[in-house]
Amino acid sequence: MSGAKRLAAEKAIDYIEDGMIVGVGTGSTVAYFIDALGRIKDRIGGAVSSSEQSTARLKQHGIEVLDLNATAPLHLYVDGADECDPHKRLIKGGGAALTREKIIAEASTKFVCIIDPAKRVDVLGRFPLPVEVIPMARSLVARKILAMTGGQPAWREGVVTDNGNWVLDIHGLRIVDPVAMEQAINQIPGVVSVGLFARRPADVVIVGGEPPILL
Numbered sequence: 764m765s766g767a768k769r770l771a772a773e774k775a776i777d778y779i780e781d782g783m784i785v786g787v788g789t790g791s792t793v794a795y796f797i798d799a800l801g802r803i804k805d806r807i808g809g810a811v812s813s814s815e816q817s818t819a820r821l822k823q824h825g826i827e828v829l830d831l832n833a834t835a836p837l838h839l840y841v842d843g844a845d846e847c848d849p850h851k852r853l854i855k856g857g858g859a860a861l862t863r864e865k866i867i868a869e870a871s872t873k874f875v876c877i878i879d880p881a882k883r884v885d886v887l888g889r890f891p892l893p894v895e896v897i898p899m900a901r902s903l904v905a906r907k908i909l910a911m912t913g914g915q916p917a918w919r920e921g922v923v924t925d926n927g928n929w930v931l932d933i934h935g936l937r938i939v940d941p942v943a944m945e946q947a948i949n950q951i952p953g954v955v956s957v958g959l960f961a962r963r964p965a966d967v968v969i970v971g972g973e974p975p976i977l978l
């Protein structure tokens with residue numbers, strides 16, 4: 764799938780306009796996007812990054828990384844996803860960057876999501892749903908989510924997010940109403956964010972291939 768990821772990432776360059784500050788997501792697909800951005804770095808005004816991992820790669824390419832507080836609103840955010848449904852609603856957070864990704868998506872006028880074809884599903888939930896939690900609330904949140912959804916929470920042990928928190932992955936979900944589930948999980952005390960991007964879905968999805976497909 765690395766070929767499809769690269770093709771999706773390179774197509775996203777079409778959305779760059781001169782002088783733009785670009786919001787940049789996280790993950791293996793985004794790594795290809797950052798490499799492509801590096802080749803046109805003189806055309807952009809810098810980037811806002813969603814993770815330490817992406818910040819490091821942007822800096823390797825000599826791209827200036829800016830503070831969101833000094834740049835919002837952003838015109839463009841480019842990021843990958845773990846799953847995408849026909850309404851461009853997403854599951855994200857396989858790389859534990861969901862909270863900063865959600866903040867940048869919210870701050871951006873246009874969210875372009877870049878995926879390989881294997882990420883497309885009819886109903887979200889085959890990929891375990893990531894939830895970032897304050898460490899002391901891990902067990903409480905897990906019990907609440909089990910009672911609320913029937914999904915099985917698993918602690919992603921050993922993983923600490925860039926915000927110093929932990930991640931639960933919820934297995935066995937079939938998410939027929941993603942907006943309702945996003946809101947319900949968000950309301951549990953101790954939840955920092957849930958990797959459902961339903962209330963703010965992608966605006967454009969690029970599915971990598973020859974040629975890439977636009978949703």
Ligand SMILES: O=C[C@H](O)[C@H](O)[C@H](O)COP(=O)(O)O
Pocket residue numbers: 788789790791792793842843844845854855856857858859860861864
């Ligand atoms: O936390 C990580 C992000 O949400 C990624 O965008 C997502 O996991 C997709 O990653 P990849 O492009 O490596 O499949």
